[in-house]
Amino acid sequence: MNKALLKWGGLILAGHLYGHPGQVEDVSTAAGGAAGLPPAEVKISEQGGYRVIEANGLPNHAMGQFPGPGCPNAVSAQSYTFRMPLFPKTNGAFTVIKQQPIGVAVNGVPIDPGTAEYWKNDRNSGWHMEAIGGGKNLGLDQSLAHVQPNGAYHYHGIPEGLLAGLSANGNQKLMGYAADGFPIYAQTAQNRSSYQLKKGSRPSGTAGPGGTYDGTYEADYEFVEGSGDLDKANGKSGVTSEYPQGTYYYVATAEFPFYPRMLKGTPDASFRRGPPGGGPGGDSQRKGAGGSGGQQGGKSGGMGQAAGGSPMQRFDKNGDGKISMEEAPPPMKANFSQHDSNGDGWIDAEEARSLPRLGQGGPKGPPPN
Numbered sequence: 001m002n003k004a005l006l007k008w009g010g011l012i013l014a015g016h017l018y019g020h021p022g023q024v025e026d027v028s029t030a031a032g033g034a035a036g037l038p039p040a041e042v043k044i045s046e047q048g049g050y051r052v053i054e055a056n057g058l059p060n061h062a063m064g065q066f067p068g069p070g071c072p073n074a075v076s077a078q079s080y081t082f083r084m085p086l087f088p089k090t091n092g093a094f095t096v097i098k099q100q101p102i103g104v105a106v107n108g109v110p111i112d113p114g115t116a117e118y119w120k121n122d123r124n125s126g127w128h129m130e131a132i133g134g135g136k137n138l139g140l141d142q143s144l145a146h147v148q149p150n151g152a153y154h155y156h157g158i159p160e161g162l163l164a165g166l167s168a169n170g171n172q173k174l175m176g177y178a179a180d181g182f183p184i185y186a187q188t189a190q191n192r193s194s195y196q197l198k199k200g201s202r203p204s205g206t207a208g209p210g211g212t213y214d215g216t217y218e219a220d221y222e223f224v225e226g227s228g229d230l231d232k233a234n235g236k237s238g239v240t241s242e243y244p245q246g247t248y249y250y251v252a253t254a255e256f257p258f259y260p261r262m263l264k265g266t267p268d269a270s271f272r273r274g275p276p277g278g279g280p281g282g283d284s285q286r287k288g289a290g291g292s293g294g295q296q297g298g299k300s301g302g303m304g305q306a307a308g309g310s311p312m313q314r315f316d317k318n319g320d321g322k323i324s325m326e327e328a329p330p331p332m333k334a335n336f337s338q339h340d341s342n343g344d345g346w347i348d349a350e351e352a353r354s355l356p357r358l359g360q361g362g363p364k365g366p367p368p369n
């Protein structure tokens, strides 16, 4: 990987000419790193038909207090290399994105609107909690961002701190790129979400949490064709200053879904979380519960449990590098969702670090970062 990351230095240059191979952008800021953190770094380049965004994931603007109320995790520098096609294609069907970033902002901070919070902590309940406007305080800061257990700062909504530094000359502000390569613009009056709160009340009892559809859950909303300007993926086609020939693009909206939850093109694998083939990661608020993180997962995936008697060695009977519900012994089964912090149905190597080791009483291992 190219280590020549540029330090933040001056004004943000988010404007972008389409398809100039070899072009390197310096997206920078006058704001320094928060106390104890290195300065934000990002490099956006174009290599072999791809846009490559290398970043340490620290924002070029002020952050809230982390750890803080609603978010117990501290921010740390990451080592991201995201890539996406320079000339993306739309597909006939949308691809739903879960438990991984849907894109990355021009300052190198991942955009990850989903959560790992569910009604009754049951990911199969169908009631997935929202981070914004929901019933649970997840500690979002003024840029609608917070921190995953591995230290990854990420956006759930429109980041005011980033937008304040983007100049757009009256045009839409290009604030990031989705995992499929299409651009993400900040909302304008012409770009309204077409999602609406459902009318009436949620099912109750075992079927649902009851109460009125108030935005606490993703399923409180429905897509109402034509009620806004954007499609199901919060996108549309049009001409922008960076794409004078026109493009499909996404919009970050102040209303649900805030960012696309599905993509019109094919997401690049570099946005997947966790070790290669190990499935996605999550956005757990449970400090120390594992949550493999972003690009870090690829590196840390191999260092799960090396010593004999590790939970992975003892219980991963089929040797696929993760513990399934079936493989888990009864005590682990009982707390499975607690250890499966990304909610993908497996306890992977990173998550297994939260499991007690032989001769160790505590339920938690060291935090991932």
Ligand SMILES: [Zn+2]
Pocket: 112, 114, 115, 131, 146, 147, 154, 156, 283
């Ligand atoms: Zn989050």
